Amino acid sequence: MNQTIIKYYYGxxxxxEMPSGAGQHSPVANEWPLWxxxxxxxxxxxxxxxxxxxxxxxxxxxxxxxxVYTRRQEGVSIWVVESKYIHASNxxxxxxxxxxxxxxxxxxxxFYDLPDELTHM
Amino acid sequence: xxTTELFLYTLxxxxxxxxxxxxxxxxxxxxxxxxxxxxxxxxxxxxxxQSRNLYQYAASLYNNAPETEKAAxxxxxxxxxxxxxxxxxxxxxxxxxxxxxxxxxxxxxLPRGDWAFTVLKEFFYSAFLMNLYQDLLHSTDxxxxxxxxxxxxxxxxxxxxxxxxxxRLGDGTEESNTRLNNALAxxxxxxxxxxxxxxxxxxxxxxxxxxxxxxxxxPWQEKVRTIxxxxxxxxxxxxxMQHGGKEGRHTEHMGYLLAEMQQLQRTYPxxxx
Numbered sequence: 001m002n003q004t005i006i007k008y009y010y011g012x013x014x015x016x017e018m019p020s021g022a023g024q025h026s027p028v029a030n031e032w033p034l035w036x037x038x039x040x041x042x043x044x045x046x047x048x049x050x051x052x053x054x055x056x057x058x059x060x061x062x063x064x065x066x067x068v069y070t071r072r073q074e075g076v077s078i079w080v081v082e083s084k085y086i087h088a089s090n091x092x093x094x095x096x097x098x099x100x101x102x103x104x105x106x107x108x109x110x111f112y113d114l115p116d117e118l119t120h121m
Numbered sequence: 122x123x124t125t126e127l128f129l130y131t132l133x134x135x136x137x138x139x140x141x142x143x144x145x146x147x148x149x150x151x152x153x154x155x156x157x158x159x160x161x162x163x164x165x166x167x168x169x170x171q172s173r174n175l176y177q178y179a180a181s182l183y184n185n186a187p188e189t190e191k192a193a194x195x196x197x198x199x200x201x202x203x204x205x206x207x208x209x210x211x212x213x214x215x216x217x218x219x220x221x222x223x224x225x226x227x228x229x230x231l232p233r234g235d236w237a238f239t240v241l242k243e244f245f246y247s248a249f250l251m252n253l254y255q256d257l258l259h260s261t262d263x264x265x266x267x268x269x270x271x272x273x274x275x276x277x278x279x280x281x282x283x284x285x286x287x288x289r290l291g292d293g294t295e296e297s298n299t300r301l302n303n304a305l306a307x308x309x310x311x312x313x314x315x316x317x318x319x320x321x322x323x324x325x326x327x328x329x330x331x332x333x334x335x336x337x338x339x340p341w342q343e344k345v346r347t348i349x350x351x352x353x354x355x356x357x358x359x360x361x362m363q364h365g366g367k368e369g370r371h372t373e374h375m376g377y378l379l380a381e382m383q384q385l386q387r388t389y390p391x392x393x394x
Binding site (some may be wrong): 008032053054055056060063064067068087 | 156157159160163233281282285289313
């Protein structure tokens with residue numbers, strides 16, 4: 001007697017998530033786009049990047065961010081932006097981008113003579 | 122003022138919210154995507170919190186009632202508790218009462234079904250609770266008013282979340298629309314009970330503590346019409362509605378639900394962790 005045992009993985013998708021590609025796995029067609037999430041905390045003045053999530057559209061992204069990233073009162077304001085709209089610098093450019101700043105100490109405001117009365121600098 | 126009816130009404134709300142939370146929590150670890158897994162778990166926790174407040178209030182109503190009133194409430198008090206020799210607590214009410222002692226509306230005990238079933242059930246119930254809590258926060262009963270005030274913010278998010286899912290699935294693919302229509306066919310007959318007061322509920326209405334739930338039918342229908350229009354769903358025509366939950370008569374699913382939910386406290390009474 002033949003018995004088929006199917007092991008279900010996260011989300012119980014069954015055929016879609018069968019191991020070894022036996023299912024019809026097509027991530028691009030099935031997955032919602034990725035969004036980057038920025039949260040402003042109560043005390044904070046700026047929105048800080050906290051992570052990313054999947055959502056079908058902006059409205060769902062904000063609600064998902066509310067559910068995933070503000071459960072412990074982390075924030076009072078949420079920004080989301082679809083990850084594909086973020087352009088990043090190339091790590092290969094690091095040498096030409098950042099190293100030239102290494103020997104330019106005069107760009108730091110460390111060459112001023114401060115009056116003695118000034119204590120909190 | 123006699124408190125037996127208020128006690129029963131509080132139990133009705135406590136039982137309904139507890140079972141909403143219990144059913145939703147069955148999705149934890151099984152949500153369609155990670156983000157929604159967390160969303161439905163958050164909602165389940167909100168319901169659990171509401172039911173805790175209500176059970177605590179119900180327990181205090183019982184503990185502070187005169188002996189004659191206690192006799193009237195006795196039918197709804199878990200038998201096992203009497204051997205504990207201590208005051209009634211929230212956990213006794215949630216985990217030691219028997220099926221016929223539960224007064225939740227039938228809608229809340231239905232199996233979780235698929236995602237369409239869950240979001241539609243959540244939509245119907247939160248659209249009702251929204252109206253109820255908005256009135257409850259002006260109740261002459263201070264405790265119910267405080268619970269209403271805390272809960273209305275939570276439910277307003279649940280309603281928003283579930284409305285969007287109903288629209289998404291209704292106006293989605295052929296399959297999502299079919300699933301939502303199947304869910305609608307299964308759930309619809311359990312929505313009527315929300316607006317029909319039980320005998321004890323009518324007395325609480327007469328005491329001026331709550332409003333008649335029949336008043337919520339019109340705004341509820343309006344909300345359903347609005348969302349269904351966007352979701353490309355037809356509002357079912359008036360039809361026969363199933364009742365009984367508010368009087369302790371339940372569906373065939375209830376026994377299994379309680380067996381799973383109460384198993385720990387029944388096996389190890391008074392266990393804590």
